[in-house]
């Protein structure tokens with residue numbers, strides 16, 4: 001098992017809460033500083049989402065590299081990190097994916113201690129339903145593959161699903177429920193807290209988090225990266241790691257690279273608050289629909305991509321209609337609920353629905369992207385592997401297969417078996 005980081009100083013604790021409350025709460029510091037950019041750093045990470053901040057944290061805490069800046073065009077955490085439906089799991093079928101996502105889940109399991117921050121990790125279980133014999137076969141195969149790699153998976157029959165999720169319409173004539181695959185260690189985490197926790201832990205180790213600083217160019221000299229052009233001037237760097245999710249292809253273009261990535265929209269919804277009804281995460285295999293209930297009581301749900309390329313961060317109505325249809329087919333009582341809020345994020349979809357965490361043909365330039373709509377669960381694992389790759393100029397075994405060369409060489413990691421169709425994944 002790889003090493004975990006040492007805890008940070010300036011810790012939150014019950015004792016600290018008590019002493020601060022007795023002294024007028026004057027000892028708290030901002031969770032992260034607002035520094036001016038230095039002329040140069042050892043490493044610049046572009047993108048202050050979960051992945052970029054996690055990378056900075058692990059560079060400092062695991063590899064002792066603290067002369068690091070995270071450069072973010074807006075405030076941190078307002079990209080996909082703050083827009084996702086917070087589902088965390090490692091129930092993948094292909095061994096290289098299972099290995100990577102299971103390491104990420106193990107990091108999640110100790111993240112609150114590592115960061116000294118409450119990320120509200122809730123291992124409430126993730127239940128994937130299946131609706132036909134052939135889907136049962138495929139799901140059982142995935143569960144078996146997980147178990148062979150030491151990851152927890154349980155195949156539930158119809159009656160076990162009914163007992164666990166009595167709100168589901170089991171006998172919908174089009175989508176009858178045949179059973180489900182349950183990963184009990186899966187669940188949810190509070191996405192904003194994850195961003196703030198990584199930011200605070202990185203900051204306390206000396207990382208500069210520079211907000212409102214957009215990268216507009218990647219400067220190279222003799223085949224090597226030497227820094228980034230930004231809206232606040234040039235910042236030099238020996239190494240640059242890019243973790244910008246939906247903007248991956250834009251940053252690649254700045255470096256003269258062309259990646260097989262398409263940007264698509266993904267929407268999410270939250271209903272008005274109701275009493276506790278759904279105590280796990282449930283995903284439906286007929287079409288694409290997933291749902292959980294937040295601690296405030298709202299039902300949080302989402303589904304398919306909008307299905308056309310866009311950088312707009314705003315979804316469109318046809319998908320809303322499609323998703324509400326799926327919701328009511330699976331959970332008829334939802335027809336009486338009101339939707340409170342809707343939003344969208346930009347997904348960097350790869351042709352095989354798997355990500356890349358890798359070196360590039362340009363010395364000192366590294367890319368982390370292609371998360372499609374599954375990157376939240378990967379946040380700690382992605383940051384950990386990206387930090388390892390940047391620090392050692394070589395991947396860790398967990399991300400050795402997650403290269404961009406695989407697209408050139410035709411070695412796809414086609415988890416969904418959907419072929420080269422980003423909109424179908």
Ligand SMILES: Cc1cc2nc3c(=O)[nH]c(=O)nc-3n(C[C@H](O)[C@H](O)[C@H](O)COP(=O)(O)OP(=O)(O)OC[C@H]3O[C@@H](n4cnc5c(N)ncnc54)[C@H](O)[C@@H]3O)c2cc1C
Pocket residue numbers: 046047048049050051052071072073074075076077078079080081082083084085086087088213214215216243244245246247266267268302343344345346371372373374375376377378
């Ligand atoms: C509606 C929705 C639901 C989702 N649900 C789930 C889920 O349940 N489970 C799951 O695992 N995943 C889910 N995802 C996917 C997940 O959120 C993403 O894959 C993951 O958050 C991407 O990594 P990130 O957090 O670093 O990205 P982001 O938070 O998007 O970070 C990238 C950052 O880069 C910055 N940036 C971009 N361009 C520049 C530039 N030129 N200069 C400087 N900064 C720049 C952006 O402002 C942004 O802050 C969902 C996504 C959405 C939108």
